[in-house]
Amino acid sequence: MLRNSYRLYEIIKIILTYGLDDVIPKKYIFFHLFRKLFFWLSNKHKSMQFSKRLRFTLEKLGPIWIKFGQMLSTRRDLFDNSIINQLENLQNNTTPFDGHKARKCIENSIKSSIDSQFNNFNITPIASASIAQIHTAKLKNGKEVIIKVIRPNIILKIKADIRLMLKIAKLISWISKYGKNLKLISIIKEYEKILLQETNLLYEAVNTMQLRRNFKKSCMLYIPKVYINYCSKTVMVVEKIQGIHINNISILKKYGINMKLLAERGVKIFFAQVFRDNFFHGDMHPGNILVSHKQPNNPKYIAIDCGIIGRLEKLDKYLLAENFIAFFNRDYRKIAKLHIYAGWVDKYTNINDLEIAIRIVCEPIFEKKLSDISFGKILLAFFTATRNFNFSIQPQLILLQKTLFYIEGIGKQLYPKLDLWKTAKPFLENWIKNEIGFIGTLRYLKKKLPFWISYPNIKYQKNMLSRFNLSNQKNKICTSKSINYITFLKLVFLFLLGVVFFLCSIVLTFFQKKTINIFSIVLIIFSICIWLYIWNVLKKLE
Known part of the structure; x- marks a missing residue:
């Protein structure tokens, strides 16, 4: 206290x-x-x-x-x-701590002297941030690296502030219904979790390695190599890279960087991380984003400081994508339905009233370019409009919202005429098609079908194991009968699956005005293949 x-x-x-x-x-x-x-x-x-x-x-x-x-x-x-x-200036010029303390921290971490592992260690940091600072050095093989060191006692300071913020949040939530709807306590606890993860550089090391794998063959984004053998909770060693900070517009223009393409790629990278990989960089402020100037007409981003990573559940991604698409199509009723379905507003909300409130906020600004739109002001206006419907901010989306703020700010600086909607819409539509639509269903069937075919066998083995545990006297089973029983269950299951596929093809044909489409043909082929397999098995059993 x-x-x-x-x-x-x-x-x-x-x-x-x-x-x-x-x-x-x-x-x-x-x-x-x-x-x-x-x-x-x-x-x-x-x-x-x-x-x-x-x-x-x-x-x-x-x-x-x-x-x-x-x-x-x-x-x-x-x-x-x-x-x-x-x-x-907060991004790179935070007051550094003593370089000799940093050297001692590194030596304690690697359990060896600096000189035995590195050459040319620079005692003066090249950058200092809120949680760590950066020193340069060379590996013994001559490769240039940067060494990131956590600030001493930073965890104690973070926890002290978080405790205080939680006290304030509890007070606000107690005296204000508005504060309760904000879920301040949940948000602060989630923020504490993120910050404490950021103070453990092993998280950043493995996150960086995963992002590097996700974009290994990408022409849009480069992630530096991590030297994991030197990494610990307080120290991380990463490949040193050269690039121009994203907010240094004059230098980018001096090198002739294609600003339009650069801005578009930034949007595509964001949506690829969120929807394709479900693994997105959660701290994309300008200090953490560089641009390679080696190919001005084919610009490539360089992302650093991957300590904060966000992930979304599949339902959250689906709801976000559907909300974006509905917004693009001005389908405000669908947005209202999605908000009620997701539980973002009270389930007893009058859908007509919510639709009108959303329409009032969205309609006047819909066709403006990114240069004329402020996402921050839109979100604020939307929050104001839905507050009367007990709008509930979702903690799992806070990090994504913050990342969107960064993307907007960067996009405005790089290419004010960038049409964010035009760039993002095809990506979202393709994601819904591949993950939720017919193609997504086929992928799901392909992934699950081997398990479904094996399910009777698994179920049978599980039952037999349970019986064995209950009574050792029932441990002898007739092998031939058990095999026939398992085979019978498989064949029944496959036969029913073939019937389902065949019926689906008939239904699809009916809804297509009796003209057979490609999906109906695929389902019929699946059915025939399954029945041929059953016939072949029965023939062998004879």
Whole structure:
């Protein structure tokens, strides 16, 4: 309790000494009366610009607040350039800790001296972030690497802030129905889980390796190689790569990078990670994205810092894809139905009222280009529209929403005329077709059919094992009878499966106005093959 109280006082102290309370209007009398209770904490940086004060405040508050600032740094449509420029400095210029401490941490991790494993270790970090900092070195074989080292005592600081945030969230949820619908407690616990995973560099190492495998043959994205033998919870060694930071627009243009293609590939990479791989980079702020300038007309992204990875359940992906497609088609009633089905709004919601609320938000902005659309403002407006329907924010989608914010900000900077909908829609339609539609059904059958054919045998063996465990006296079975019994079950199952396929072909033909289509033919062929197999087995048994 005392620890949380001290941290709360520390937060208030930092905010007030940097004068961030200056932006609160005078009409909020209660706040200004509360402010007078801390009369000894005056603004000590009055001559400093507000944007700089904001940046220094976030740095002083610690890693959780720094990451919040990193997310805001992509929102040029919400803040003026002076604030954005300062928030961008949070990404690479966080105050580093002593390089000699970093060296000691590395040696403790690899259980050996730096000089015995590396050459040219640079004691001065080349980058410093909220949770770790980066040093350069060379392996003994001459390959250049970067060494990432976790900040000392960072976990204790994160847990202290999370405890305080949970206390505040519980208070807000208790006094406000709006706060309860936000699921603040669940969101903060999920955020804590993500942050603590980020402080364990083994997570980042294996995540990086998986992303590298997912895009091994890709012309759109490159993931650096991890030297896993040197990695631990506090240290990670990765291939050193060269690239241009994604927000350095002037340098990208200087190298003649195809900005339109680069922007489109960014969108495609995002949707491929979410829908194809179900394994997406959850911290895609500009500081973690580089661009290779080796082929300006065939630009390639380079992703680093893969500590935060997101995954979605298949139902979540399906609902997201269907919502996107429905939005593209202006099918607001379907969006309303999907929200009710998913449980994102109260199940007793009047669907007509919800459809109207969604239409009011979406219709006026539907045909605008990405350069004219703010996803942040749309989401805020949509949240406002659905709040009357007990809209419930889903914790599993928070990371995806944050990633979408980053994608929007990057897309706006690279190519303001990028049509996000036009780029994303074919990908989503293809995913639904392959995963949910007829092709997806065939793939599911192909995957499950061997199991279904073997199921009678598995079931039989399971029953026999149960009987054996219950009574050792029943452990002798007539082999020939058991084989015939298993075969009989298989044949019955296959015969029924053939009947189902044949009936499905008839139904499809009926709905196609009695014209046989390719799907009907495929099902009929499956049925014939199954029945021929049954006939062949019966013939052998004779």
